[in-house]
Amino acid sequence: MDHLNTGIWRKAGHSTSNGGACVEVASAPGAIAVRDSKDPQGPILVMPRTHFRRLTDTLKGD
Structure with missing residues (x-):
């Protein structure tokens, strides 16, 4: 996934x-x-x- 090196990485707004x-x-x-x-x-x-959606839903307790 070479394009991730040049991709836009985002951090949570609460960080x-x-x-x-x-x-x-x-x-x-x-x-x-x-x-x-x-x-x-x-x-x-x-x-x-x-899978990412399932992970975030689990972390939020949904």
Whole structure:
């Protein structure tokens, strides 16, 4: 997924600039990519959009 290196990564609006425990997400064709904001050159988790939706719904308690 080379295009993720040049993609637009977004951090949650509730994140602070002090380097807290945040993740960033980016859109890929048919998938969502997630990485640690403190280690942007580190590993990237890529999952289908449906799995990402299920993950976020679970985290929100929906």
